[in-house]
Amino acid sequence: MTIVRKLVPYVIAIIASFAAAGIFIALTGANVFQAYETILFTSFRTPNGFVQTLLKFIPLTLQALAFTIPLTAGKFNMGGEGQMIVGAIAASVVGILGADLPAVILLPLVVLAGVAAGAIWGFIPAWLLYKFNINEILTSMLLNFVSFQIIDLVATGALRDPVAGHPTTVQIGQGGFLPMLIKNPPLNAGLILALLVAAGVYLYTTRTTGGYELVATGANPRAAAVFGINVKRMFVFSIVLAGAIAGLSGVIEVAGVQHRLIVGLQHNFLVLGVIIALISRGNNLAVPFVAFFIAILEIGASAMQRTMNVPIEMVFIVEALVLLFVLLSDVFRRR
Amino acid sequence: MEKEAILELRNIRKVFDKNVALDSVSFSLYPGEIHGLLGGNGAGKTTLMNVLYGLYRRDDGDINFHGQKLNIQGPKDAITHGIGMVHQHFLQIGSYTVLENIVLGTDVSHPVTMKLSAEAQKIIDLGNRFRLPVDPNAVVDTLPVGTRQKVEILKALYRGVEVLILDEPTTNLTPQEVDDLFESLRVIVNEGLSIVFITHKLREVLHVCDRITVLREGRNITSLTRAEASEEIFVRAMVGDQMKIEGSVYFSHGSMANTAVDESAIPALEMHDVGLKTKEGISRLAGLNFQIRQGELFGVAGVAGNGQRELAECVTGVVIPTEGKILMKGEDVTGVSVCELLKDWISYIPEDRLHDGFLPKANVAQNLILGYHRQKPYCEGSFIKWDTVYDKVRGYIGEYKIKTNGPEDPGGNLSGGNIQRVMIARAFSMNSHMMVAHNPTRGLDIPSMDFVYNKMLERKETGASTLLISEDLDELLLICDRIAVLYRGQIVGILDRKDFDKYAIGRLMSGIQAEETADLRAAS
Numbered sequence: 122m123t124i125v126r127k128l129v130p131y132v133i134a135i136i137a138s139f140a141a142a143g144i145f146i147a148l149t150g151a152n153v154f155q156a157y158e159t160i161l162f163t164s165f166r167t168p169n170g171f172v173q174t175l176l177k178f179i180p181l182t183l184q185a186l187a188f189t190i191p192l193t194a195g196k197f198n199m200g201g202e203g204q205m206i207v208g209a210i211a212a213s214v215v216g217i218l219g220a221d222l223p224a225v226i227l228l229p230l231v232v233l234a235g236v237a238a239g240a241i242w243g244f245i246p247a248w249l250l251y252k253f254n255i256n257e258i259l260t261s262m263l264l265n266f267v268s269f270q271i272i273d274l275v276a277t278g279a280l281r282d283p284v285a286g287h288p289t290t291v292q293i294g295q296g297g298f299l300p301m302l303i304k305n306p307p308l309n310a311g312l313i314l315a316l317l318v319a320a321g322v323y324l325y326t327t328r329t330t331g332g333y334e335l336v337a338t339g340a341n342p343r344a345a346a347v348f349g350i351n352v353k354r355m356f357v358f359s360i361v362l363a364g365a366i367a368g369l370s371g372v373i374e375v376a377g378v379q380h381r382l383i384v385g386l387q388h389n390f391l392v393l394g395v396i397i398a399l400i401s402r403g404n405n406l407a408v409p410f411v412a413f414f415i416a417i418l419e420i421g422a423s424a425m426q427r428t429m430n431v432p433i434e435m436v437f438i439v440e441a442l443v444l445l446f447v448l449l450s451d452v453f454r455r456r
Numbered sequence: 457m458e459k460e461a462i463l464e465l466r467n468i469r470k471v472f473d474k475n476v477a478l479d480s481v482s483f484s485l486y487p488g489e490i491h492g493l494l495g496g497n498g499a500g501k502t503t504l505m506n507v508l509y510g511l512y513r514r515d516d517g518d519i520n521f522h523g524q525k526l527n528i529q530g531p532k533d534a535i536t537h538g539i540g541m542v543h544q545h546f547l548q549i550g551s552y553t554v555l556e557n558i559v560l561g562t563d564v565s566h567p568v569t570m571k572l573s574a575e576a577q578k579i580i581d582l583g584n585r586f587r588l589p590v591d592p593n594a595v596v597d598t599l600p601v602g603t604r605q606k607v608e609i610l611k612a613l614y615r616g617v618e619v620l621i622l623d624e625p626t627t628n629l630t631p632q633e634v635d636d637l638f639e640s641l642r643v644i645v646n647e648g649l650s651i652v653f654i655t656h657k658l659r660e661v662l663h664v665c666d667r668i669t670v671l672r673e674g675r676n677i678t679s680l681t682r683a684e685a686s687e688e689i690f691v692r693a694m695v696g697d698q699m700k701i702e703g704s705v706y707f708s709h710g711s712m713a714n715t716a717v718d719e720s721a722i723p724a725l726e727m728h729d730v731g732l733k734t735k736e737g738i739s740r741l742a743g744l745n746f747q748i749r750q751g752e753l754f755g756v757a758g759v760a761g762n763g764q765r766e767l768a769e770c771v772t773g774v775v776i777p778t779e780g781k782i783l784m785k786g787e788d789v790t791g792v793s794v795c796e797l798l799k800d801w802i803s804y805i806p807e808d809r810l811h812d813g814f815l816p817k818a819n820v821a822q823n824l825i826l827g828y829h830r831q832k833p834y835c836e837g838s839f840i841k842w843d844t845v846y847d848k849v850r851g852y853i854g855e856y857k858i859k860t861n862g863p864e865d866p867g868g869n870l871s872g873g874n875i876q877r878v879m880i881a882r883a884f885s886m887n888s889h890m891m892v893a894h895n896p897t898r899g900l901d902i903p904s905m906d907f908v909y910n911k912m913l914e915r916k917e918t919g920a921s922t923l924l925i926s927e928d929l930d931e932l933l934l935i936c937d938r939i940a941v942l943y944r945g946q947i948v949g950i951l952d953r954k955d956f957d958k959y960a961i962g963r964l965m966s967g968i969q970a971e972e973t974a975d976l977r978a979a980s
Contacts, residue, residue, distance in 0.1 A: 329838050333829050336822065340815035340867075347774050347804070347812045348827030349795030 130450035131400075138442030145438055151431045159428060160421030160436065170420060172306040176378060177416035178409075179315040180205070183370035184394025185401065185408045186322050187363040191257075192403045193326055194352075194359040195339040200246060200261030201367040202391035203268035204239040208368025210268075210275050211238035212375045213382035216293025217280050227296035231376050232369070239368015240361050242268070247360035251353050257360060265391070276384045288384040299377040309377030316409070318366055323405045335359060393419075396444050402451075415440060460523070462487045462650055463508075463539075463619055468517035470503055477503045479674045480517065485619065490641055490651045492665030494658065496694060496901035497873055499671040501654045502544075505621045509541045510534045540612030541621040546604055548596050555579060555592035558611045582613050586647070587640045600966070601759060602633035609640070620644065621652045626660055628760055628927055631962035638664045656902075657930065658690055670694055695902050705909035705935060706902055722786045723747040724890055724921035725771065731779035732766050732945075740766045741945045744780070748890070748923060751916045755936030756925040759965055763945035764925045765807055768894045771923060772804045773797045784890060798827045803883040807894035807925075813879050814867060821849040821863035824882050831886070848885070856881040857904065873899045884911055891915065894925045909935050929961060943967050 143153045164174040187201040212235035219227050246260035276288040299309040326332040337345040338355040346352045374386050397415055401407035422436030467480040478500045485491050493501045506512045508519060510528040519526045521537060528534050534541070548557050555576050565574050576592045583589050588606040596604060605625060612620050622641075626634045641651055641664060653665055661668050662682065669679040670693040677693040691707055725748040732741040741763050748754040758764055769775045771782065773794045782790045784801055798804075804827075806812035815823050825834050825845055833844050849863040858877045860870060870878065876899045883891060893912070897905040912922050912935060926932050932939050933956055940950045941964035949964045951957075 328840060328842070330830050330835050330840055331838060333822065333825075333840055336818055337815055337826055337829075340817040340822075341811070343811050344806075344813050344815055344826065347769075347772075347794065347806055349793060349798050351795075 130447060134443050134446030134450060137446050138439050141442050142435060142439040146431060146435060149431055149435075151429050156425055156429060156431055156435075159425040160418060160439070163421040163424040164417045169306040170424075172303065172308045174413075174416045174420045175308060175312055177419050178413050179311050179373055179377075180370040180388075180390050181393055181397060181416055181419075182315050182319055182409050182412040183366050183373075184390045185397035185412055186319060186405065187367035187370075188394050188398040189401065189403050189405055189408060190322060190326075190335075190363045190366070191356075191359040192398060193339045193405070194335050194355050195342060196250075196356050196359060197258045198243065198246075198261050198360055198363045198367075199258050199391070199395075200242065200264050201363070201370075201394050202387045203261070203265035204242040204364040204367035205371040205374070205387055205390060206265075206268040206272050207242045208235035208239035208371030209375045209382055209386055210272055210371075211235050211368070212297075212372040213290050213293055214275065214280070216297035216376065217291060219297070220294030222294065222296050224296035224298075227294055228299070228376070231293070231297040232372050235372030235375070236365045236368045239371065240365040242368070243361045243364020244357070247357040247364075250360070251357050257356075261360070272382065272384055276382055280382075282381065290382040292381050293375065297376055298380060299373065309373070311373030311377035314369065314373065318369065319405070319409045322366075326405055393440070396440055400444050400447050402447075461485060461520075462522060464518075464520040465504070465508060466518045466520070468504060468507055468519075469515045470500075470507055470512060471515050477674050478507070478514075481671065481674065481676045483669055483676065483679075485650050485652060486667075487618075487650055488645050488648055489666040490645055490653055490664055492661035492668040493652055493654045493671065494656070494661050494668055494690065494694060495671035496656055496903075497899050498673075498871075498901055499656075499694075500674040501656075501671050502623055503674075504671070505541065505623065505652060505654060508534070509539060509621060535612075535615050535617065538616065538618035539621070540615060540617035540619070542605070542608045542612060542623065542625060544624045544627060546608050548604060548607065550597035551595065553593050553595055554590050554599075554607050554610075557596055557607060558592075558614050562615065579610060579614060582610055585643075586610075586613060587636075587643050588613075601628045602630070602636070605629070605637070606640070613644070617649070619650050619652065621654070623654045624656070625653070626655065626657065630759065630965045631929065631958045632966065633962075634660070658687065658694070659930070661690070662687065672696055704906050705913065706906045708934070719749060721750045721919075723783075724750045724752070724785060725923070726783040726786075727771075727780065728783070729780035730770060730777045730782060732770060732775065733778045739945060741770065741777070744947055746940060746947060746950060748921050750785075750889075750921055751919040752937050753912060753916060753922045753924060753935055755932035755939040756923065756942055757929055757932050757939050757961055757965060758927075758942035760927050762942050764894065764927075764942060766945070767942065768804070768807065768892050768923075768925055771890070771892050772802050774804075794827070795830070798886075799831060800887060801889055803886060803888035803891045805879050805883045805891070805893040805896045807898075809872075809875050809879050809898075813882075814875050816866075816868040818867055819864045820853070820858070820860050820867060820870070820878065821845050823867050823878050824849050824852055824863075824885065826882065828882070828886055852881040852885060856884075856907075873901065873904070876900055877904065880908055880911075887920070889920055891920065891922045892925070893922060895927055896924070897926075897928070897931060905931075929958065929965075933958065933961075941965055 139157065146153050146156045164170050184201045187204065188198055191198040212231045215234040216227065216231045219230060242264060245264060246257045249255040249260050250257045273288065276290050280290040282289045282291045299311055302308045302310055302312065326335060334350045335355055337350055338352045342352045375382055379386065393415060397408060397411045401411045418436050418439060422433045425431045426433040461484040463485040465483040467482060468478050469480055470478040481500065481504055483504065495501045503512065507514045510530045510533050519528065526537060555572055558579055559572060559575050564572060579592045588610055590603060590606050590610060596607065625637060629637065645651055655661055665682060667679065667681045668690065670677045670690060672694060727744045727746050730741060730744040731739065733739050756764060756767065770777045773792055776791045781788060789797065815826065828834055829840060834840060846863045853860060856877045858881065859874050880896060897908055900908065915922055924932065924936060937953055938950055939956065939961060940947050941961055943964065951961065
């Protein structure tokens with residue numbers, strides 16, 4: 122009963138946003154219902170479509186969690202993108218330099234390097250916050266730009282693949298590839314990692330004492346501190362953990378999908394991650410479900426662009442409207 | 457009374473969401489009377505007056521003023537009709553002078569040059585007439601609470617009100633200031649004005665009011681003149697039938713037997729020259745030296761803002777004193793974290809429940825284990841045993857009468873009084889040698905206050921001590937074994953129960969005689 126009641130605003134928001142977006146689609150001269158059909162069902166029509174959706178789902182879930190974990194403690198990590206990029210860079214560098222190592226050694230090294238790099242990228246704003254009380258929104262976001270320069274440097278430097286037309290490194294060693302769950306269409310084990318992380322985060326925040334302290338810190342840092350919780354440490358921990366998870370999403374892009382470092386691998390993941398996190402209202406359990414929904418929209422949108430010439434940006438409008446309507450439903454419920 | 461009522465409220469009804477705050481309440485006010493509006497917290501006293509003052513819109517009922525129907529849209533309407541209200545929390549601009557605060561929002565004679573000498577003279581005249589002497593050129597921030605209240609009353613009189621509503625005017629006043637206030641009120645009504653006096657303190661009402669209306673749970677129970685009624689009638693009207701008055705601490709006049717404390721045992725708490733300075737070097741606490749014995753209920757009195765909060769936070773370990781040592785049962789606990797102290801040593805009811813003690817975004821269960829979440833039986837290893845927590849929490853909800861839908865109800869749904877019950881339930885839920893309770897009964901109705909007093913007195917039997925810091929002097933006089941008075945961060949006197957004297961404590965609270973007492977202590 123309560124779950125149904127919680128879902129009602131989402132359903133209304135989705136219907137309302139599709140209706141509103143329909144007006145824009147109609148203005149471009151396309152068939153509105155055909156466009157809807159493409160957006161919603163491309164993911165389920167072919168095995169390839171479904172796998173593509175899952176491949177989107179992985180980084181979206183991880184990026185959204187990289188936002189919700191600090192949000193639970195009342196902090197905003199706007200650096201998921203940069204943390205993903207440095208994670209990808211570290212994973213590729215280790216994967217290329219250690220190309221000759223066997224998989225049992227190389228794969229864990231690749232994963233660890235990426236996760237650690239992401240964590241370090243999260244630790245910088247966290248430490249600045251801890252030590253000097255510098256706003257983490259600003260610092261984490263600015264570090265994204267630093268990561269853009271680093272990836273350019275790495276992808277056009279010594280590890281560059283001279284054959285490729287786009288700034289790209291050479292392939293990482295075979296031993297660094299994530300195992301495949303399905304060969305064709307290719308689906309890598311990153312899916313399992315992402316689901317494990319999502320489940321782990323949920324269990325951590327709801328069942329453990331540490332997770333309780335995280336929730337208490339976010340609910341009222343002053344009261345949490347008065348009752349013995351080291352809130353500054355919780356801030357640091359939450360942002361570092363978020364960085365590690367974002368780093369993992371970079372690892373999966375490199376070791377699971379591309380097998381090399383490509384400039385621009387971050388797509389729109391940061392913004393989408395924030396949107397997913399906010400549509401979920403920071404609820405870690407809801408994140409994977411919302412991420413899956415957004416992945417469907419993303420895949421459907423590119424199909425719509427290919428087959429119907431409706432610009433892919435249309436789907437951003439839908440996503441933005443869903444978020445807007447979900448947030449609006451909060452306002453109405455309070456009335 | 458044969459006189460015509462100047463003001464009549466008939467069958468006023470006010471509903472917040474689903475809560476009926478006022479259920480056809482009627483109230484009448486005669487010219488030249490002080491009318492006490494008595495009731496526990498949540499009885500609807502303030503709501504009723506806010507309806508009259510135009511802060512809330514009534515859902516039903518009539519207001520008649522001078523025999524005419526009145527439709528008040530807002531406080532401005534109320535003031536133009538001659539109804540003024542003094543709120544519990546003053547609405548004053550601290551950096552302005554008394555004069556500027558009073559004329560703010562009124563038409564002045566020289567609006568361009570802001571020459572206010574005529575207005576100043578008017579204020580001085582009003583002050584003399586009503587025995588509310590205030591220097592119009594003093595800056596409000598520099599004035600004591602008692603004087604700031606006079607400013608607030610002058611503000612209403614300056615606007616020419618006929619009816620003055622005072623909401624809990626004696627909170628934070630010393631007994632001397634209370635007497636002054638009552639004298640002024642008498643002068644004001646002798647001039648033909650009428651006063652509504654909102655309070656939960658029975659003794660004050662009996663002392664100063666001509667007629668008394670008792671509200672309980674949003675209904676008016678009775679209206680009587682003072683001469684007509686005995687204290688017992690009002691007590692019964694205030695609390696209803698659910699409460700046994702015979703066994704009550706609240707109505708006991710402080711006559712309950714105090715079990716003797718064991719003076720030979722190691723003191724539960726020893727403060728040695730404890731001082732606290734802010735980063736800027738401003739002294740908040742200085743040279744605190746006192747001991748609390750095992751099983752003792754030790755009170756700290758003082759006007760708010762004299763270091764009470766800092767004292768509570770030093771003892772609980774929330775802040776570390778910059779000077780001195782704190783010992784508990786002989787063990788040095790200076791600098792030990794709250795987290796450690798909450799294991800067996802202390803329990804804490806913070807003063808500012810919303811900021812310092814409550815998680816509005818978390819649920820009731822999460823709120824009730826805050827600080828104890830790493831202790832058994834709530835956790836096992838690094839996991840919280842929510843089943844056990846929920847079981848326990850359901851028990852607390854029943855025992856402490858927390859009005860909520862259950863352990864998973866969001867904290868933000870609770871009312872102020874229920875949040876306070878959560879604070880109390882949490883502090884009493886685990887054993888502690890030393891309880892630090894800062895204004896623990898604020899926002900509670902009388903049966904709940906009584907419940908808290910009983911719980912505190914029970915602690916004495918097990919040898920557990922309590923540090924009760926309260927702005928309510930009556931509360932301290934009622935249950936404490938000793939009372940220390942805090943003034944500007946220093947203890948200016950400690951009185952034994954046999955020496956309790958309201959006025960002596962009041963003098964200490966206002967800093968008078970601080971030196972004399974120091975001499976006395978040195979002499980003894």
